[in-house]
Amino acid sequence: MNVARGxxxxxxxxxRAPSVTLAHGGGGKAMKDLIDDVFVRAFDNDALATLxxxxxxxxxxxxxxxxxxxxxxxxxxxxxxxFPGGDIGRLAVCGTVNDLAVGGARxxxxxxxxxxxxxxxxxxxxxxxxxxxxxAADAGVEIVTGDTKVVHKGACxxxxxxxxxxxxxPKGVDLGAHRAREGDAVLVSGLLGDHGAAILCARxxxxxxxxVASDCAPLHDLVRSLLAAAxxxxxxxxxxxxxxxxxxxxxxxxxxxxxxxxEAATPIREEVKAFCEILGLDPxxxxxxxxxxxxxxxxxxxxxxxxxxxxxxxxxxxxVGRVVVGEPGRVTMRTIFGGRRIxxxxxxxxxxxxx
Amino acid sequence: MxxxxxxxxxxxxxxLVREIETLVASxxxxxxxxxxxxxxxxxxxxxxxxxxxxxxxxxxxxxVHGPGCPVCVLPMGRVDDCxxxxxxxxxxxxxxxxxxxVPGSRKSLLQAKADGADVRMVYSPMxxxxxxxxxxxxxxxxxxxxxxxxxxxxxxTVLEAEREGIQNxxxxxxxxxxxxxxxxxxxxPDMRIxxxxxPGHVSMVIGTAPYAFIARHYRKPxxxxxxxxxxxxxxxxxxxxxxxxxxxxxxxxxxxVVPDAGNAxxxxxxxxxxxxxxxxxxxxxxxxxxxxxxLRDAYARFDTERIxxxxxVRIADPKAxxxxxxxxxxxxxxxxxVFGSACTPETPLGALMVSSEGACSATxxxxxxxxxxxAE
Numbered sequence: 175m176n177v178a179r180g181x182x183x184x185x186x187x188x189x190r191a192p193s194v195t196l197a198h199g200g201g202g203k204a205m206k207d208l209i210d211d212v213f214v215r216a217f218d219n220d221a222l223a224t225l226x227x228x229x230x231x232x233x234x235x236x237x238x239x240x241x242x243x244x245x246x247x248x249x250x251x252x253x254x255x256x257f258p259g260g261d262i263g264r265l266a267v268c269g270t271v272n273d274l275a276v277g278g279a280r281x282x283x284x285x286x287x288x289x290x291x292x293x294x295x296x297x298x299x300x301x302x303x304x305x306x307x308x309x310a311a312d313a314g315v316e317i318v319t320g321d322t323k324v325v326h327k328g329a330c331x332x333x334x335x336x337x338x339x340x341x342x343x344p345k346g347v348d349l350g351a352h353r354a355r356e357g358d359a360v361l362v363s364g365l366l367g368d369h370g371a372a373i374l375c376a377r378x379x380x381x382x383x384x385x386v387a388s389d390c391a392p393l394h395d396l397v398r399s400l401l402a403a404a405x406x407x408x409x410x411x412x413x414x415x416x417x418x419x420x421x422x423x424x425x426x427x428x429x430x431x432x433x434x435x436x437e438a439a440t441p442i443r444e445e446v447k448a449f450c451e452i453l454g455l456d457p458x459x460x461x462x463x464x465x466x467x468x469x470x471x472x473x474x475x476x477x478x479x480x481x482x483x484x485x486x487x488x489x490x491x492x493x494v495g496r497v498v499v500g501e502p503g504r505v506t507m508r509t510i511f512g513g514r515r516i517x518x519x520x521x522x523x524x525x526x527x528x529x
Numbered sequence: 530m531x532x533x534x535x536x537x538x539x540x541x542x543x544x545l546v547r548e549i550e551t552l553v554a555s556x557x558x559x560x561x562x563x564x565x566x567x568x569x570x571x572x573x574x575x576x577x578x579x580x581x582x583x584x585x586x587x588x589x590x591x592x593v594h595g596p597g598c599p600v601c602v603l604p605m606g607r608v609d610d611c612x613x614x615x616x617x618x619x620x621x622x623x624x625x626x627x628x629x630x631v632p633g634s635r636k637s638l639l640q641a642k643a644d645g646a647d648v649r650m651v652y653s654p655m656x657x658x659x660x661x662x663x664x665x666x667x668x669x670x671x672x673x674x675x676x677x678x679x680x681x682x683x684x685x686t687v688l689e690a691e692r693e694g695i696q697n698x699x700x701x702x703x704x705x706x707x708x709x710x711x712x713x714x715x716x717x718p719d720m721r722i723x724x725x726x727x728p729g730h731v732s733m734v735i736g737t738a739p740y741a742f743i744a745r746h747y748r749k750p751x752x753x754x755x756x757x758x759x760x761x762x763x764x765x766x767x768x769x770x771x772x773x774x775x776x777x778x779x780x781x782x783x784x785x786v787v788p789d790a791g792n793a794x795x796x797x798x799x800x801x802x803x804x805x806x807x808x809x810x811x812x813x814x815x816x817x818x819x820x821x822x823x824l825r826d827a828y829a830r831f832d833t834e835r836i837x838x839x840x841x842v843r844i845a846d847p848k849a850x851x852x853x854x855x856x857x858x859x860x861x862x863x864x865x866x867v868f869g870s871a872c873t874p875e876t877p878l879g880a881l882m883v884s885s886e887g888a889c890s891a892t893x894x895x896x897x898x899x900x901x902x903x904a905e
Contacts, residue, residue, distance in 0.1 A: 453652075454575070511758045512539040512546075513581020518894045521874045522639075525626035526652065 184223070186210040194294045199324025209322055212296065213286065216303035217310070221318040229283065229318035231340075236282075240342040244279035246270060247338040255302070255333060257376035259368070259387030260463070262335055263305035268392045268463060269414065270339040271313040275394035276410040276466055278349045278401060279341030281313060286320040289334040292327050302333065313392035315339070347401065353408035354429035358497040359475035361468040363396060363482050364389070364490035366418055367446045370460025375449070384449045391464030396487045403481030404474040412466050416520065418494075419458040421467045422505045423519045432500025435517070437510045439494045453526040458507075458517060460524075469497065536757030542585070545762040550587050552769045558589035565591045565721060565858045566768055569711060570728035571598030571886030572756050578891040580758040590765070593858035594881075594888030596710050597728055599675040600627050601880040601887040602811045606842035607703055608633030613840050614670055614701060614833060615646040621664060623657040624672040625679075626650045631883050634844050654686035654700070661690070661698035670833050673700045678730040680704045680822070681795035684802035687824065687831050701833040702823050705809060707731050708739050709820040715747045719859040724768040726761065727753035729783045734799075736791030737781055744777040755783040802828055810843065812880035813852030850879035855888055862892040869893060 187207030189198070197204040206225075214223055221229045236243065250266045260268075267284065274281040286306065290299065310317050317337075368389040375384045393412060401407060409429075411421040418440070426433045442457050450457045464487060470478040475493055482488030500506070505517040558564055568574060574594045577583060583592055596602055608631050615622035615638060622638070629639045629650060642648035647667075651657050654671050661669035673683040683700055690698045707728055714720055727740060732753045743751050750771035754764035764782040771778060781787055802824060809821025824832040833839065846852065850872070851865040862868055862881065872878040874890050881889035 456579075507581075509580045509758075510534070510539060511537050511580040511582070511585075512542050513583075513585050513758075515578060515581040515584075516894070521894075522630060525629060525650070 186215055189296050192295060192297075194290050194292055194296060194299070194324055196292050196324055196326070199290070199322065205322065208296070209320070212299045212303045213288075213320055213322070216300070216307040217286075217317040217320075218307065219316050219318060221316065222320065229285075231283065236342050239280055240344040240347075242343040244274050244277045244341040244343050245338070246273040247336065248273060249334065249336040251331065251334050252373065253331060254376050255298070257388055258372050260390035261302060261305050262333060263302035264309040264390050265463060266335040266337045267306050267309035267313060267315070267317075268390050270337040271315060271392040271394055272412040272463075272466075274339050274341035275392070275397045276349070276412050277341075277343060278347035278397065278410070279343045281315045281339055281341040281392075281394050283340045284310065284315050284317045285338045286317050287322075287336040288320070289323045289325060289330050291330045291332050292324055294332050299333070302335070309392065313394060349407065349410050351409050351411065351425045351428035354425050354431050354433075354469045354497050355408070355471070356431060356497050356499055357472050358408060358469050359472055359478075359493050360422070360433060360435060360495040360497065361470060361475065361478055361482065361491060361493050362413070362418060362441065363393070363466045363468070363488045364464075365441050365443050365446070366413070366462060366465060367442055367450070367457035367460035369463040370417065371446045371449050371457075373461070374453075382449065382452065384445050386443065386445050386449070389462055389464035391487050393464060393466055393487060396466070396482065396485045399481045399485050400468065400478055400488075404470050404478035406471045406474045407468055407478060408471065409469040410466050413462045415461050417457070417459040417461060418467055419456070419505070419517045420519060422517065423503070425467070425469060426505050427503040429497070430502040431497045432502065433495060433505045434498045434500070435495030435505070435507050437507050439492055441490045441492045455524050455526065459520055472496075536755070536759040537580070538759065541759055542762060545759065545766060546585050549590075549762070549766050549769060552766065552773060553587045553589050556769075556773050560589070563589045563591040564723045564769070564772065565593050566724050566726060566765060567593040567595045567714075567722045567858060568726040568754070568761075569595040569597045569707065570726075570731065571601070571884070572729065573726055573754060573761060574598065574888060574891055575886050576756050576758055576761055582758055582761055586765070590769075591858070591861075593722060594891065596714065596811070596814060596856050597676065597707065597731075598884050598886035599679075599705065600631055600884035602705070602813060603628070603631055603674070603703065603880075604810045604812045604844065605632065605634050605846075606810070606844040608637065609635060609842040609844065610839050611638055611672055611701065612636055612641045612646070613842075614837060615641050615648050617668075617837065619667050620647065621660055621667050621669045622646065622648045622672065623651045623660060623669060624648065625652075625674060627884050628672060628674055632877060634842070654683050655689070658686050658690055658695065658698055661695055665697060667697060669698050671698070671700050673702045673704050676705055676707050676728070676731045677734040677799070680803070681734060681792070681798050684798040687802050687828055688798060690831055691828070699831050699833040699836055700824065701839070702803070703821070704803065705811075705821050706805075706819070709817050710811070710814070711740075711743065713814060713817045713820070714857055715743070715749070717857050719854065720857045722749065722858050724749055724772055725751040726764050726768065727751045727779070729753065729755050729786065732781075732783070732787045732791070734792050734795045737779055737787065737789045740779045744779050748777050750777045750780075752780045752782050753787055755786065801825075812846060813850070813856055815853070846880070847878045852879040852881050852889075855881055862889040865889070
């Protein structure tokens with residue numbers, strides 16, 4: 175694409191050891207072999223293969239796509255590294271792609287920095303890297319620069335990954351959490367809480383087997399369809415950590431409006447509901463990795479809903495509430511029972527209740 | 530029946546609310562003296578806030594959120610003891626999740642974990658026992674916490690540890706009993722509660738007979754209630770009906786779960802493993818006679834307090850706190866001097882701000898929308 179091309183292809187190094195040692199972080203041949211074998215091979219692009227200290231990006235190729243650069247970064251420390259529906263690699267790509275996408279940007283390039291605990295099997299790294307490559311292909315981005323560090327046993331939990339991402343925002347697209355207005359509709363793009371429930375189950379320490387997979391997916395294409403159908407959309411957020419409840423609070427606070435949602439309209443899988451019932455968790459605060467919240471002007475809400483539902487990643491989309499007159503920053507929910515309650519920010523993380 | 534939505538039917542709720550309104554209208558309740566119904570159990574408090582039930586009720590009914598949140602009534606000194614145990618070399622300290630955040634005078638268990646103590650969240654005492662099996666060179670301590678609801682599972686775990694001859698497992702027993710606590714509230718001079726929603730899961734274990742004194746001696750009605758919102762509305766209606774008809778009885782709305790005789794095997798395990806303590810210290814309520822249990826001598830080797838030197842820290846509740854008055858219904862959470870200012874869920878001063886089931890924390894976080902707006 176529009177990365178300045180390198181010179182000559184070279185032979186890639188190989189790692190023969192079964193697991194990573196501190197030698198692989200020492201800056202010498204072992205490190206170069208690890209980077210080649212694991213990352214350069216998987217990500218397979220010329221910009222990375224030259225192993226310069228930076229990726230070089232052709233500006234003309236960027237400016238032809240829009241008038242602003244979007245730039246974001248995110249770190250991934252998920253436990254376990256592999257879970258139903260994804261793994262740390264897929265998560266690291268989708269997470270950063272989605273942070274760009276919900277700004278209306280077309281995601282283009284990612285970086286990948288890996289912090290590896292000594293003793294981690296090299297095959298595990300190969301699996302993660304190939305999963306990243308696959309997710310990057312799904313998202314239409316290239317991983318063009320990276321870094322690897324190896325730390326002592328116990329200094330990190332097997333593998334931490336940080337990705338940064340660059341994208342371009344087309345002219346005229348202006349999304350922001352501060353833009354919600356009274357009367358706007360609040361939409362979500364599908365079933366909520368799958369990722370959070372899948373991760374808690376995959377940790378395996380609660381002896382609950384819930385057949386739920388993470389919803390981890392790149393949302394750039396859904397955003398593109400949504401904005402094409404409803405160009406007046408005011409604000410998009412991906413509902414990751416803290417869930418939909420947190421995102422709605424952020425939007426209400428930034429826009430100085432109140433938001434009311436309908437519990438009956440929030441799409442949550444029966445399995446996730448039951449899981450939350452047993453542990454005393456609130457699904458509105460569970461993380462999602464492939465769901466967004468959209469604020470759309472009332473007259474564009476039906477088009478926005480239809481566009482999302484027509485997309486494979488938005489089939490379960492729903493209008494869950496609206497922006498209303500009320501105390502600025504306050505989010506309330508009309509419960510399925512007919513009552514009303516405040517949906518506040520969490521203080522810390524949700525902890526399961528005793529009884 | 531999936532037992533997920535059946536007891537949350539809005540249409541049925543509306544009918545019940547109308548019935549309650551009609552009932553209250555027939556009782557000529559003075560505006561300045563609403564009827565106070567206490568739900569004893571933290572699980573009920575949680576449901577009441579989660580479904581916004583307070584806001585659906587007529588103004589003449591005030592719900593008083595009782596002492597039945599085991600995390601809330603845990604005194605600060607006990608948390609300090611937990612931290613001291615957890616910080617011992619070689620100890621794996623296991624606890625239910627919501628006890629992690631309760632502040633001690635120095636730190637919470639969450640902070641102790643951050644400082645290097647091996648504190649692990651478990652979902653059952655059997656998980657703690659499994660850790661003991663897997664780590665024979667470590668001492669695994671289970672923080673036994675809760676009312677009669679969780680008491681049997683801890684007792685059965687101790688019996689299992691004995692059966693297997695496990696040497697490195699013990700229980701830091703902080704289990705408490707509900708009946709002396711209700712009695713303490715009823716005996717307090719500023720108490721003005723008109724009726725009770727009785728605990729559901731505690732009653733599943735102990736049955737309905739232990740509450741008889743509430744009706745007999747204190748002339749207050751009680752309805753043992755389920756945790757679904759329709760259960761709670763129906764139970765409120767039953768309490769109000771007793772008040773209007775001038776009856777005082779212990780009724781059981783939660784008959785699908787609570788047998789009148791309780792659960793015999795659970796009671797047998799409880800009776801075998803525990804004995805009553807002379808008194809136990811409660812946050813917000815002070816010392817209450819016979820309100821806690823400890824392991825019997827026969828199980829001393831599973832009793833953390835007897836195998837380690839537990840500091841036994843005693844710390845008075847902060848002076849500014851009015852938790853006791855809130856618990857007894859003398860004031861509403863937002864009428865406390867420090868509610869929302871010095872005392873918030875981030876920096877709780879008082880017991881009731883600690884767990885999401887505590888009256889103050891629930892009011893602060895979920896908020897009874899109508900009441901709070903009216904109060905502001």
